[in-house]
Amino acid sequence: MDSNxxxxxxxxxxxxxxxxxxxxxxxFAVASLSLTxxxxxxxxxxxxxxxxxxxxxxxxxxxxxxxxxxTHLSLSTPAPTKTSFKSNLSANPLHTxxxxxxxxxxxxxxxxxxxxxxxxxxxxxxxxxxxxxxNAANNESLSVxxxxxxxxxxYGKSSSGFDKTGPYRASFLIQSVSDLRRxxxxxxxxxxxxxxxxxxxxxxxxxxxxxxxxxxxxxVSHDEVKTEEKIEAAMKEENVEVKYFWGSTLYHVDDLPFKxxxxxxxxxxxRDRVQKLEIRNTIEALDQxxxxxxxxxxxxxxxxxxxxxGLNPSPTMPQDGKPAxxxxxxxxxxxALQRLKRFAxxxxxQPHKGSKDGTQSIYGANxxxxxxxxxxxxxxxxxxxxxELKKTVSRSISASSNRNDGGSGSxxxxxxxxxxxxxxxxxxxxITKKYSSAKKQLEATPATxxxxxxx
Numbered sequence: 069m070d071s072n073x074x075x076x077x078x079x080x081x082x083x084x085x086x087x088x089x090x091x092x093x094x095x096f097a098v099a100s101l102s103l104t105x106x107x108x109x110x111x112x113x114x115x116x117x118x119x120x121x122x123x124x125x126x127x128x129x130x131x132x133x134x135x136x137x138x139t140h141l142s143l144s145t146p147a148p149t150k151t152s153f154k155s156n157l158s159a160n161p162l163h164t165x166x167x168x169x170x171x172x173x174x175x176x177x178x179x180x181x182x183x184x185x186x187x188x189x190x191x192x193x194x195x196x197x198x199x200x201x202x203n204a205a206n207n208e209s210l211s212v213x214x215x216x217x218x219x220x221x222x223y224g225k226s227s228s229g230f231d232k233t234g235p236y237r238a239s240f241l242i243q244s245v246s247d248l249r250r251x252x253x254x255x256x257x258x259x260x261x262x263x264x265x266x267x268x269x270x271x272x273x274x275x276x277x278x279x280x281x282x283x284x285x286x287x288v289s290h291d292e293v294k295t296e297e298k299i300e301a302a303m304k305e306e307n308v309e310v311k312y313f314w315g316s317t318l319y320h321v322d323d324l325p326f327k328x329x330x331x332x333x334x335x336x337x338x339r340d341r342v343q344k345l346e347i348r349n350t351i352e353a354l355d356q357x358x359x360x361x362x363x364x365x366x367x368x369x370x371x372x373x374x375x376x377x378g379l380n381p382s383p384t385m386p387q388d389g390k391p392a393x394x395x396x397x398x399x400x401x402x403x404a405l406q407r408l409k410r411f412a413x414x415x416x417x418q419p420h421k422g423s424k425d426g427t428q429s430i431y432g433a434n435x436x437x438x439x440x441x442x443x444x445x446x447x448x449x450x451x452x453x454x455x456e457l458k459k460t461v462s463r464s465i466s467a468s469s470n471r472n473d474g475g476s477g478s479x480x481x482x483x484x485x486x487x488x489x490x491x492x493x494x495x496x497x498x499i500t501k502k503y504s505s506a507k508k509q510l511e512a513t514p515a516t517x518x519x520x521x522x523x
Contacts, residue, residue, distance in 0.1 A: 183209040183280040185361040187273060189266065190216045190259075193285045193315055193446035194244045195401040196251050196353040201313040203351055205283040211361040213277055214252055215270070216245050218263045223377045235379045240399040244445050245371055247400025257357040261369040263376070267298040274308050276364035281309040285316065288501040317494045318450040320348050328502050338495045350451045397441060404442035408453060411437050412460040437486060443493070450490050457486055
């Protein structure tokens with residue numbers, strides 16, 4: 069036997085000694101592998117945070133003859149933490165990793181970052197259109213509880229013996245609150261109504277639903293500011309945030325070219341400083357609102373009648389406080405928007421009647437726009453009114469251009485004077501806010517303004 073044959077025989081003999089038992093099954097029929105990440109994926113750093121990230125990991129590839137029979141795969145790392153995954157080979161074993169911390173949504177703005185529940189406290193902003201307060205609460209919360217509170221201190225007799233709120237104003241308010249409830253219900257929400265002190269009612273509801281925050285629009289009068297201070301103090305004890313917004317004027321208080329305490333005390337000085345400011349865009353009403361909090365099982369409550377508020381209806385008023393069939397003034401946002409459109413159309417159709425200073429007013433039966441009650445209750449915002457008037461001016465300019473009569477458009481609409489009236493309204497609200505505190509009232513210098521027909 070030559071040397072080559074001898075070497076081959078010895079090699080075969082060694083292999084037989086190492087494998088005394090021969091299997092008839094093909095290799096890799098059943099396999100259980102224990103692999104390290106550093107071996108299988110040498111290009112992946114074995115850091116736990118990146119291993120559990122949301123990014124799609126690279127897939128492990130095996131030869132077809134091996135992958136077809138793999139039934140169990142165990143991955144381990146040299147690190148102390150070990151994670152085992154079972155696979156049936158139809159899914160990537162790294163596709164759904166376990167999490168080391170709390171679940172975080174793919175979208176950072178998703179509900180995990182939102183408040184559990186918030187309360188929207190309606191005051192003189194009984195509308196859905198151009199309501200920054202309501203929109204902010206809806207966008208920042210999982211559930212929203214809209215609330216209107218009839219404060220007993222707003223009713224009854226004043227020190228001079230007169231009604232603080234008369235039956236006609238109270239009836240208009242009841243109608244506006246009823247309309248707000250219907251509009252909220254149409255969008256998947258509701259309006260909770262209570263009779264009581266706001267600082268007491270808000271605390272009770274916040275505890276009941278586990279609210280994280282209260283959203284509200286700021287007001288300007290001395291009594292309203294005192295109520296805000298009471299609510300802030302009560303909510304601070306409950307660890308509930310109070311977020312205030314501004315939405316009662318044409319110009320936003322944050323856009324004024326001066327601090328409120330430095331505001332001019334005469335209308336002329338105020339107008340000259342602000343009339344060139346840019347007016348913020350209106351905010352569209354949401355089509356769908358978040359539902360009420362499930363915790364607490366809060367009842368919506370009944371809207372009180374005039375009798376419930378301690379008022380006696382006038383003989384010409386319905387006893388239940390609801391509007392009569394022929395009522396000329398019906399409270400609520402729905403009526404306000406319809407009335408505004410009708411008024412704008414009437415102004416657009418009115419013949420031109422100029423004045424010496426170039427301003428244009430309306431006359432006849434429309435000597436006033438008659439929208440003040442809806443503005444006062446917040447059923448309509450000044451910015452919404454301004455936007456509608458701008459549309460009227462644009463239509464008028466377009467019609468004038470088509471007629472080729474050289475008209476200026478805005479001078480023919482009878483609406484440009486309303487801009488000045490809205491400025492008057494802004495002046496009075498800002499000057500009231502300036503002197504709403506007791507300290508400011510003592511330091512106040514008289515505000516000067518000419519009398520005029522207000523919007």
